[in-house]
């Protein structure tokens with residue numbers, strides 16, 4: 593279990609962006625972070641991953657205090673798929689292999705390369721393996737960054753809008769694989785999504801952020817028309833369809 597307590601952050605000379613957040617995420621589950629633009633979702637992930645230093649708070653994975661680990665040690669525990677993919681002339685294969693860096697001494701082993709090959713197969717990226725990353729489409733790059741994070745074999749996977757550039761089929765493929773790997777490896781996945789219906793399809797738990805605080809956290813039952821209206825300022829109907837919730841905007 594990942595336990596976050598009393599997490600506060602403000603950018604220099606700015607207002608408080610994260611105001612004493614506390615929540616937990618369970619092994620084997622995907623937690624969706626939802627909320628309006630500017631709510632602080634990306635800042636939260638960057639604080640969990642030590643890209644930003646929170647002013648107060650703790651992030652513990654079981655007994656391990658993650659914010660006290662070295663960057664190399666942290667990379668064995670946690671992988672991060674950012675909104676932006678780096679411009680790089682490296683091949684797709686080598687880019688995914690970079691995910692193994694926290695574990696490598698001097699050279700990549702056959703096991704490391706086999707893992708990269710199996711991720712290429714799982715994500716239907718075989719044909720791109722030897723193309724330079726900077727010659728790929730935004731969606732193709734997003735899938736490669738996802739594969740690189742999985743190559744890290746993290747205990748905690750953080751993803752910031754990992755499907756924003758993907759077409760519908762690829763969105764479903766990435767989120768379905770995320771869920772499969774999360775369950776199979778008892779990983780903890782925390783993913784920022786803007787598509788509520790996709791989050792309802794592929795995530796187990798939900799955290800709604802509003803005004804730099806947590807408005808609600810829990811399973812599907814917290815996704816109500818009242819909660820969505822309070823969080824996004826948008827009226828919606830929440831329907832039940834084949835046992836699943838479906839959020840339909842009423843309009844502005």
Ligand SMILES: Nc1ncnc2c1ncn2[C@@H]1O[C@H](COP(=O)(O)OP(=O)(O)OP(=O)(O)O)[C@@H](O)[C@H]1O
Pocket residue numbers: 603604606609627628629630631632633634635636
């Ligand atoms: N480097 C920065 N310096 C100062 N303020 C920042 C910085 N980055 C973000 N902010 C501010 O912090 C607030 C939260 O930003 P953040 O990117 O965490 O929001 P978000 O919920 O991820 O938004 P979105 O859904 O638009 O990606 C915003 O008001 C933003 O303007």
